[in-house]
Amino acid sequence: MLQRILPIPDRTRACLALAALALLSGCSSEVLNPAGDVARQQRDIIFISTGLMLLIIVPVLILICLFAWRYRKGKGGTYDPNFDHSTALELVIWSAPLLIIIALGALTWSSTHLLDPFRPLDRLAAGGQEASAPKEDVLRVQVVSMDWKWLFIYPEEGIATVNELVLPLNRQVRFDMTSTNMMNTFYAPTLAGMIYTMPGMQSQLHAVLNKPGTYSGLSANYSGAGFSDMRFTLHGVDRAGFEAWAAKAKSSGKSLDLATYQKLELPSEKVPPIVFGAVDPDLYRRILERCVNPGTPCMSQLMAHDRRAGGDPRDVRPGAGMPAAGSSMPQHGKPEGALLKSPSEKGSGANITKPADPDAALGTRKPGAEENRNMSAIHPHHAPAASRQAQA
Template structure:
C-alpha cells in the first residue's frame, strides 16, 4: 500500500499543472464542444466498461483452479453471442456517427451563431463584433475595423455579443485558440479563416497558438478580456488614448520576428491594411501580391466589380478544406 501511495504522489504533482478550462469554459461554443466530448465518451464507455468487466470476470471464472467451470474445448459458435458482440458496437457507431455529423454542421466555425447560450436565442438586432486576427512571428495582431484600433497580444470583447474573427497569418501556419471561448482554428498565409463565438461571462482568459511555428512559439500568448459594454468602450478609449498610428510602415517593422512581445495599442489603423496583409500586397509591386496574379477569365468581370466596390484591388479567398 505504501508503495502504491508513493506512485500516486508524483502523478498528482504532474497533474497539478493541468488546467480544466476545456471542461469548464465560459463561451457557449466551447461549452457545446465540451458536451460533445462528454457525450462521445459516455457512448464509448457503454462498450468499454462491459468489455473490461467481462474480461476480468471470464479470466477469474475460467481460471485453472476453478474445477466447477465447464471445460468445452470443442465449442466454436453461438448465434446469440455473435449478435451481442456485433450489434452493440454497431449501434454505438451509428449513434456516434449521427452525433458527430450533426455537431460538425452545428458547430462549424464559419456558421453564424443562433444563440448566446442554452435557452437564450440570438437577438434579431445583434451585430457581431468584427476582429481581424493576424498571426505574426511570434505575436498576435488584432485589428478592430469598426473601432479603428489595433492591439498586440491583447484582445477584448463585450459579454453576450457575438464575435466574428477573420484570421490570417504572415509567414507560417499558426493556430488561433482561446480554450474558454471556442475551438482552435488555423491561421494560414494568403488565406482567411473565420470563427464565430461569444463569451458568456466576464473575466480574463488565456489565448495562444496551438501550432508550432518556430523559435518564439512558446511566447505566442495573449489575454482575452470578457467585459461589459461600458468596460469595452473604456478599453477602446484607452487604446485610442495610449496608442500610436498603425501605418504600413509601422506594420512592416512590427511584423519582423520577435519574441515575448509586450502588449501594445494602436489608436488608428491605415485603411485597407488587413486586406493588404491578407493578399500579401503591402508592396503592390511585389511578385507575391495576389492581386497581380492573373484571374480566371470567367472571374475577371466579377473581380473588377468587387475591386470597384471596395475601392482597392482584392482577391477573393476560398473556404479552406
C-alpha cells in the same frame, strides 16, 4: 475479489491515487470549464463521445476479470474446453459496438454542421435572456498571426492590439483570420476550437464569450523558434467595460500605419501587449492580399491582370478584361498550342523535333506494311534457317 486475484502493494495504490487526483485537477481547465457557448458545446461532445466509448471499454475490462475468474481451470471454476459458440454472446458482441458507432457517427455529422466556424451563431448561450443571437449585433475582429505574436484589428472601432484580445460578453464575434508568413493555428480554449491561419487565405470563426474573466490563448501549430511564447491574453468584459476600453485605446496616441506595421512584422519573441489607437483601414486587406510593401501588386490586381490577359494591373474594376458574352477565349487572340500545328508550321530549332523523313523505313511510315510482321530481329530462334545464316 480483484484484490485477491491481483494483489496491489500499498505504495502502488498511493501512486495510483495521486495520479487520479492529478487527472481530476485538470477538470477545472478552460477546456472542460469554458466561458463561451461554442466551447461549451464542444466540451459536451467530448463528454458524450467519452461516455459512449466507455460503454464498451468498462464492460470489457470487467468481463476480462470475471471470465478469467469464473472459467478458470481448477477448483470452483467452470471450465468447459468444448465451448465454441453462444448466439446471445455473439449478438451482444456485435450489436453493442455497432449501435455505438452509429450514435458517434450521427453526433459527429450533426456537430460538424452546427459548429461550423464559418456559420453565424443561432444562439449566444444555452438559455436565458441572451439565448437568441441578433444578426446585426456582430463584432468583427481581424486576426493576423505573425512571427511570433498575434495582431488583432477592430475595424469598426479603428483600433488594434498585439497579444491582447478584449471581447464584450454575450455578443457574437466574427473573427477573420490570416497569416503573414507561415501556417499557424489560433486557439482560445475557453472560447472555441482551433482554427488554422494561412498566408494569402482567410479563415473565419464565429464565437461568443459568456463569462467575465481573463483567459489565455495560444498558437497550436509549430511555427519556428518563438512558437512556445506565441500567446495572447483574452479578457471578457461587459459592454460598458468594452466601450470604456475602446475609448481608452483610442487615446493611446499610437498609430498602426504601413510603416509601423513593417517594423512590427519583423520576427520577435515574448512581445508584451501593445495597443494602437488608430489603424490603417486598408491594412488587413493588404496583409491578406500580400501587398503591404510599397510597389507590390495585390492578389486582386494580379487576378484582374490575368483576366485582362495583359491589361493595366491597376485597373481592378469588376469584370474588366473579361471575354465577351458567348466567347470562351479573349477576342484579341491566343497563340495556338504546338500540339495543334503541323510539322511544317513548327519551324526548326534546337528544341524542335525534326519532321519525319518520307523516305524512311516502311515501318515508320506504313504501320500495316508486311515488313512490320518480320520479327526475326527480335526473336532470332524463330527466324527461318536462311535468315539465321544471313545473320551469322
